[in-house]
Amino acid sequence: MPDSPAVVLQDVVKRYDGRAVVDHLSLTASRGAVTAVLGPNGAGKTTTIECCEGLRAPDEGRVEVLGLDPLLNARELRPRVGVMLQDGGLPTGVRALEMLHHVASMYANPRDVAEITERLGLASFARTTVRRLSGGQRQRLALAAAIVGRPEVVFLDEPSAGMDPQSRHAVWELVRELRADGVGIVLTTHLMDEAEDLADHVYIVDHGQVIASGATADLLHAGPSADGDRTLRLEAREGLDVDALRGRVESGPTASPASAWTVTETQPGSYSVTGPVDPSTVAVVTAWLAEQSALASRLTIGRRTLEDVFLDLTGRELR
Numbered sequence: 001m002p003d004s005p006a007v008v009l010q011d012v013v014k015r016y017d018g019r020a021v022v023d024h025l026s027l028t029a030s031r032g033a034v035t036a037v038l039g040p041n042g043a044g045k046t047t048t049i050e051c052c053e054g055l056r057a058p059d060e061g062r063v064e065v066l067g068l069d070p071l072l073n074a075r076e077l078r079p080r081v082g083v084m085l086q087d088g089g090l091p092t093g094v095r096a097l098e099m100l101h102h103v104a105s106m107y108a109n110p111r112d113v114a115e116i117t118e119r120l121g122l123a124s125f126a127r128t129t130v131r132r133l134s135g136g137q138r139q140r141l142a143l144a145a146a147i148v149g150r151p152e153v154v155f156l157d158e159p160s161a162g163m164d165p166q167s168r169h170a171v172w173e174l175v176r177e178l179r180a181d182g183v184g185i186v187l188t189t190h191l192m193d194e195a196e197d198l199a200d201h202v203y204i205v206d207h208g209q210v211i212a213s214g215a216t217a218d219l220l221h222a223g224p225s226a227d228g229d230r231t232l233r234l235e236a237r238e239g240l241d242v243d244a245l246r247g248r249v250e251s252g253p254t255a256s257p258a259s260a261w262t263v264t265e266t267q268p269g270s271y272s273v274t275g276p277v278d279p280s281t282v283a284v285v286t287a288w289l290a291e292q293s294a295l296a297s298r299l300t301i302g303r304r305t306l307e308d309v310f311l312d313l314t315g316r317e318l319r
């Protein structure tokens with residue numbers, strides 16, 4: 001099926017000891033796009049992706065990769081799918097570059113190993129055995145092994161975990177190139193900046209369920225905030241009167257229509273003020289806090305992020 005989506009999951013359920021860790025999860029990932037499955041630790045991201053890779057059998061629901069069943073059509077899919085497991089999943093006794101050459105030799109039309117080695121900075125540990133590699137080195141090697149066969153779909157489980165910033169950006173650059181070449185990329189991450197920077201489409205998962213999904217830009221602009229809005233976050237003692245604070249912000253020097261502001265206590269002692277935040281907003285908020293004899297231990301201002309989306313939906317932080 002040449003035009004089938006890269007991946008389709010429909011109502012997938014996976015239980016361990018009777019507990020659904022993937023709970024009626026549906027997802028579609030297109031070719032030539034990056035789809036991120038974003039969620040906190042234990043949300044079920046790895047289990048979901050392992051069902052796509054044919055490493056786990058779902059208890060219910062349908063999984064299709066390139067229009068095929070990952071379990072029944074495993075042989076057919078193997079040369080067309082690249083997999084980077086969270087723990088690397090590499091044999092430990094061989095030297096890094098030897099291993100990559102060996103993997104490349106299994107494919108009909110592999111990428112140039114020297115080019116990948118250069119791109120992912122593998123040369124410095126080419127002769128080191130896999131078991132002696134650092135976590136980040138192992139991750140880079142695992143990524144190289146996942147893409148050397150020119151797959152049509154790539155699964156990346158926490159691809160930049162344990163990497164330094166430079167390696168992380170090399171990985172992101174490579175992922176963008178794969179996308180431009182028409183590869184469908186599905187990655188799991190609990191790093192919201194990774195999802196925001198890379199993904200065309202995001203599925204936010206919590207307790208095995210999709211709690212929000214959409215084009216990344218749409219998710220960031222959904223909800224109460226408008227383009228240009230910022231969120232002021234602060235930490236102070238719990239139980240402050242958020243309605244009173246909103247009233248004060250709304251009647252501040254740069255007053256806006258009431259609906260433009262949202263003030264919430266996202267979790268005990270953590271507050272967010274979203275709207276057209278400007279310097280006078282900060283002055284109003286700090287003056288109000290002083291009146292309440294409340295000392296803010298932290299105050300930050302930023303644009304709305306996927307972290308905020310998660311916080312709004314669950315009342316919890318992503319990490």
Ligand SMILES: Nc1ncnc2c1ncn2[C@@H]1O[C@H](COP(=O)(O)OP(=O)(O)OP(=O)(O)O)[C@@H](O)[C@H]1O
Pocket residue numbers: 016017021039040041042043044045046047048190
């Ligand atoms: N083989 C297993 N047997 C029993 N429980 C498991 C097994 N594998 C995973 N789990 C449990 O399933 C839940 C989801 O795990 P999973 O690894 O899919 O989450 P995750 O979102 O990938 O988390 P992380 O970001 O920590 O990797 C967790 O509570 C985990 O303990």
